[in-house]
Amino acid sequence: MSFNNILVDKNDALAQITINRPKKLNALNKETITELSTAFTDLENDEVVRVIILTGSGEKAFVAGADISEFANFSVEEGGVLARKGQEMLFDLVENLSKPVIAAVNGFALGGGLELAMSCHFRIASDNAKMGLPEVSLGVIPGYGGTQRLSQLVGKGKAMELVMTAGMIPADEALSLGLVNHVTTQEELVPLANKLASKIMRNSSVAISGAIKAINANYKEGVNGYDVEIEEFGNCFGTEDFKEGTTAFLEKRKPNFPNR
Template identity: 80%
Template sequence: MNFENILVSNNNGLATVTINRPSKLNALNKATIHDLHTAFEALEDDETVKVIVVTGSGEKAFVAGADISEFANFSVEDGGKLAALGQDMLFDFVENLSTPVIAAVNGFALGGGLELAMACHFRIASDNAKMGLPEVSLGVIPGYGGTQRLPQLVGKGKAMELIMTAGMISAEEAKAYGLVNHVVSLEELMPLAEKLASKIMRNSSVAITAAIRAVNANFEDGVNGFEVEISEFGNCFGTEDFKEGTTAFLEKRKANFPGA
C-alpha cells in the first residue's frame, strides 16, 4: 500500500502503521486521516494481519495534534461536521476494529494525536513522550473523542484537570494515571511493541476479537456489557479455536489456532 502521509508494513502478521509528516510533527490533516482510515480498513480485511502497531516517524512526535490551518476559519456547522466525520472515519473506527491495535507513542501526543492513541486498544510510550489535550487554549474542545475516552482511562477528575489546564504530562505520569501501560526508552519502544504483539499472536484471534467487543460494550450507552460478555463467551464454544485450545490444553501441547 502506497500513501501520501503514512507508511505501512506487514511482517509475519504484525502490521506497522507509521504517520509520516515529520516536517509537521506528524500532525493530522484531512489527507492523513483518510490515509489512516484506508490503511486500517485494508489491514482489518487482511487475514494475515494479527496485530497492528501505530507510531509516528522520527523521534520528536507520535502526532503533535491536528493541522489547525485546515479549520481555523470553519463555521459552527463546519466544525460539527469535522468532528463527526473524523470520529466515524478514524477514531471510533480504530476502537472497534477486531484486530488489536497498539499505540507506540514516541514523543508528543497532543490533541488529535492523544485522541488517536486513546482510540487504540492500549498504549505504550517512550520516556520522552509528552501527552495532553491543549484544545481549550485555542478556544475549542477536543472533538475526536478526547472528552469521552480520557475520563474512561484516567478518571473524571484527572481528565477535567488535564483538559481545563491544557497541560502536558510526562510518560511516567501517564503510566501512573493508567493512560499508558509501559514506559521504555525510545530505542526500546518498537521492540517492546513487537514483544507484546508476539504474545498476542500466540492466542486465539477469534477469542481476542470477542474480548474486544465485550470490553468495548461496557462503554456504550444503553448496552449491558455483561450480557455482551455472556453472548460472546457462548459464541466461542462454537469456534474451531475453542476446540483447538481446549484439546491442546488437555494434550499438554501448544495450541495451533486456525483463527476460525
C-alpha cells in the same frame, strides 16, 4: 496501496502503520486521516494480519496535534461535521477494530494525536513522550473523542484537570494514571511493541476479537456489557479455536490455533 503521509509495513501477521509527516511533527490533516482510515480498513480485512502497531516517524512526535490551518475559519456547522466525520472515519473505527491496535507513542501526543492514541486498544510510550489535550487554549474542546476516552482511562476528575489546564504530562505520570501501560526508552519502544504483539499472537485471534467487543461494550451507552460478554463467550464454543485450545490443554501441549 501507496500513501503520501503514512507508511504501512507488514511482516507476516504483524503490521505497522507509521504516520510520516516529520516536518509537521506528524500532525493530522484531512489527507492523513483519510489515509489512516483506508489503511486500518485494509488491515482489518487482511486475513493474515493479526496485530497492528501504530507509531509516528522520527523521535520528536507521535502526533503533535491536528492541522489547525485546515479548520481555523470553520462555521459552527462545519465544526460539528468535522468532529463527527473524523470520529466515524478513524477514531471509532480504530477503537472497534477486531484486531488489536497498539499505540507506540514515541514523543509528543497532543490534541488529536492523544485522541488517536487513546482510540487504540492500549498504549506504550517512550520516556521522552509528553501527552495532553491543549484544545481549550485555542478556544475549542477535544472533538475526536478526547473528552470521553480520557475520562474512561484516567477518571473524571483528572480528565477535567488535564482538559481545563491544557497542560502536558510526561510519560511517567501517564503511566501512573493508567493512560499508558508501559514506558521504555526510545530505542526499545518498537521492540517492546513487537514483543507484546508476539504474546498476543500466541492466543486465539477469534477469542481476542470477542474480548475487544465485550470490553468496549462496557463504555457504550445503552449497551449491557455483561450481555455482550455472555454472547461472545457463547460464540467461542462454535469456533475451531475453542476446540483446538481445549484439546491442547487436555493433551498438555501448546495450542496451534487456526484462528477460525
